[in-house]
Amino acid sequence: MADAITLTYNVTKDDFTRAGEASADVKQKLKQMGVSPEAVRKVSIAMYEGEINMVIHAYGGKITVTISPDKIRMVLADSGPGIEDIEKAMQPGYSTAPEEIRNLGFGAGMGLPNMKKYTDSMHIETKIGVGTTITMEVNL
């Protein structure tokens, strides 16, 4: 697609204060582009949950957002530890987050379910010890 715009962000492990910066940036850019508020909201929430996951569960990673005329695609790639049981991880309320993460207001077991709920398609590729890549799309 000729007029697709690509944005990339590096997400740092354990940098909880800065978690969400990439999502906030995308949100602002989409707003400026005049994307519908509903789509902006869906992308913001799904990407923010994914970004938080990368900070608390994974060892950081990279987010690539591609904005095309018909859809917004987010690819969140991290370098481990991988998701052991995707089916369980998709259940609302299921969480493997340690107590300290719960104390920070996350780890309610809503991350992946939220990402699915707010996107039109979601695909998870994961390998234990290697990493997880989540691809999500929101149609415009």
Next chain:
Amino acid sequence: MTIKDAMNVLGARCVVGEENLDQEVRSACGSDMMSDVLAYSKDHSILLTGLCNPQVVRTAEMLDIVCLIFVRGKKPDETILKMAGERGLVVLETGHRMFSACGMLYEAGLNGGKI
């Protein structure tokens, strides 16, 4: 009601965003779990929470929430206040506990928003 009305109902203190107190607010949500707020909040203008960290501000930012109310006498630190200020949010503090604060606002006319 306006944020100022909500502030008066709770006898709350405004620590950031005094210039934005006249904004209209219709619905609110209360939670210490940000993932739950992200999951269930649709059109809320106010978030009541006892959680004190920067992700409260981020969550508000993602959901277009305009006012944060810290309950149970929680005092957000400088980082949180600065982030909130930069985003034009109003930050209130109240000594009331979550249940009471929500109840008082509900009684005063705020609702829980769409499901």
